[in-house]
Amino acid sequence: xxxxxxxxxxxxxxxxxxxxxxxxxxxxxxxxxxxxxxxxxxxxxxxxxxxxxxxxxxxxxxxxxxxxxxxxxxxxxxxxxxxxxxxxxxxxxxxxxxxxxxxxxxxxxxxxxxxxxxxxxxxxxxxxxxxxxxxxxxxxxxxxxxxxxxxxxxxxxxx
Numbered sequence: 001x002x003x004x005x006x007x008x009x010x011x012x013x014x015x016x017x018x019x020x021x022x023x024x025x026x027x028x029x030x031x032x033x034x035x036x037x038x039x040x041x042x043x044x045x046x047x048x049x050x051x052x053x054x055x056x057x058x059x060x061x062x063x064x065x066x067x068x069x070x071x072x073x074x075x076x077x078x079x080x081x082x083x084x085x086x087x088x089x090x091x092x093x094x095x096x097x098x099x100x101x102x103x104x105x106x107x108x109x110x111x112x113x114x115x116x117x118x119x120x121x122x123x124x125x126x127x128x129x130x131x132x133x134x135x136x137x138x139x140x141x142x143x144x145x146x147x148x149x150x151x152x153x154x155x156x157x158x159x
Contacts, residue, residue: 015051019043022050078107085123094125095153100134100141113141120150127151132158 018029031043052060061067098116099105109115113135116128127150135142135154145152 012053016053018051020050075105075107081119081122084119094123095127095129095151096120096123096125097129098131098134100130101137102131102133113138113145117141117144117148117150121148125150127153129153129155132156 014029017027019031021028032040033043034040057067096116096119098110098113100116101112104111109119113128113130116130119125120128128145130152132154133156135152136158142152
């Protein structure tokens with residue numbers, strides 16, 4: 001049986017009980033994910049490892065390797081700017097994630113490239129990660145991003 005819970009509501013011990021376990025015979029809880037159409041399905045991948053804390057990742061990853069950390073914020077919460085900046089400045093290089101206006105969020109800072117530029121400049125972030133359709137929807141924002149000395153990364157398809 002798989003229980004439905006939000007990661008933000010789970011304590012560390014319970015979080016670590018999801019997926020493959022380090023100890024033989026230890027109870028394993030089912031990992032779930034939400035699909036684009038809103039369905040909840042079992043998380044199924046070819047190879048899975050046990051979950052770890054961020055501290056363990058920093059300690060165990062070879063020093064010659066780099067890795068990205070993606071912080072997920074609740075789409076239904078509008079975070080205070082001061083709180084958002086404080087949390088994100090704890091990380092060395094921060095990029096602000098937006099869909100560039102292709103979807104509308106309660107937090108208006110995620111609804112346009114212009115708002116993303118403002119967040120980056122106010123917070124001292126490195127740049128913006130945007131859904132590519134948002135960039136093509138507003139190509140005039142690209143020179144503004146460049147003039148602001150911000151990086152622009154994109155993801156997605158043009159389908």
